[in-house]
Amino acid sequence: MPATRRELLEHATRFIVMSGAAAAAFDAMQGTVSADAATTNDYKMADHWWGMTIDVERCIGCGNCVRACAKENNVPEGYFRTWVERYQVGEDMERPEVDSPKGAMEGFPPSDKKDIKAFFIPKLCNHCSDSPCVQVCPVGATFVSPDGVVLVDQSYCIGCRYCVQACPYGCRFIHPETQVAEKCTLCYHRITKGLTTACCEACPTQARKLADLKDPKDAVHEFLRNNTVQVLKPQMATKSKTYYKGLDGSVR
Amino acid sequence: MKDTFREASHLVRLVVVLAVAIVAFLGLRGAVVPKDFGQYGHYRPGALEDSRAKPIVFAGQQDCVVCHEDQAKARDSGRHARITCEACHGPQAKHVEDPSNKPKLPQVSAICTNCHEKDVAKPKWLPQQVTKDHANGMECNSCHKPHAPKMG
Incomplete structure (x- = not known):
């Protein structure tokens, strides 16, 4: 008896599944190498795990970080890798009033409000270790580096904008000229050479500090131990590495 | 089983098409994807060096x-x-x-x-x-x- 169509299809399906498995095995054979092997000059990626701490009570909203970032990274006008928001929270207000004129590039015009809870919140890429933006990239153009920095491969990015929408903190944008995704690199070109980020260098009050969570001597450990800290949107489970001290519940 | 494969000639064309498709896919993939892709994860490790190569503007x-x-x-x-x-x-x-x-x-x-x-x-x-x-x-x-x- 000749094979029925059903049987034929069953065998064909089995064959396709098997060849799929073979392709997966081929992928696995290419393998992943441990980050320990990676060394450039005397910088070992495996020795670092970068993040940032922000002390809200020390931020004076001067905008130095925003200007410094724009100069260091050649950020196109009207776009921001870091910015500062001013929150004004009134007891009788339904939601807080938030403003950030030009991302605080020129600081803030004085508020006309009095006797109100108000503070500044600097924002930047949170360099999440479980970041949604990395998970949605269809081409492997964005990734968490072995030292914990979320980066974009400019030559691989196809500008599809998935990551821009996926970031819960609004930290990504499409560069108007190159048309590829851009974001804070935590000044990767600086921190891998022993310097701090441009924003931290320019911050007059040390409200923001670069943190190396793998360095046992880094002040970040004391900061985390001695203070009440919070990350933005903890319910998103992004494992953010930007820790805010004195963060008000109204901040989104 | 015996009956199933008696008419195996049904499968030949399908197998050939699939085999060609798989070989073409692997060949194309090998040519397009950099050799070291996936060294640290699902990305091109050269991108790390690209990010490091940017000029420093604030001296410190x-x-x-x-x-x-x-x-x-x-x-x-x-x-x-x-x-x-x-x-x-x-x-x-x-x-x-x-x-x-x-x-x-x-x-x-x-x-x-x-x-x-x-x-x-x-x-x-x-x-x-x-x-x-x-x-x-x-x-x-x-x-x-x-x-x-x-x-x-």
């Missing part, structure tokens, strides 16, 4: 004080002690590379008020003034020394 405090010892000392004595040079003077990596690249002095009025103009959101510990009531049209540095900002 440690480079400034090598030459400008006097100003550093003056600053250390006052309440601006922990503010880095480039926070006010702007990025100076070019000046460090070649000192004949003279930086412009910062514009005093804007640089002071960015921090010290009174605002409800600024923390209480920060000295703040409403400039138009306080300065009477004078520049801040006619009374205050920016490196050690006490009166006089």
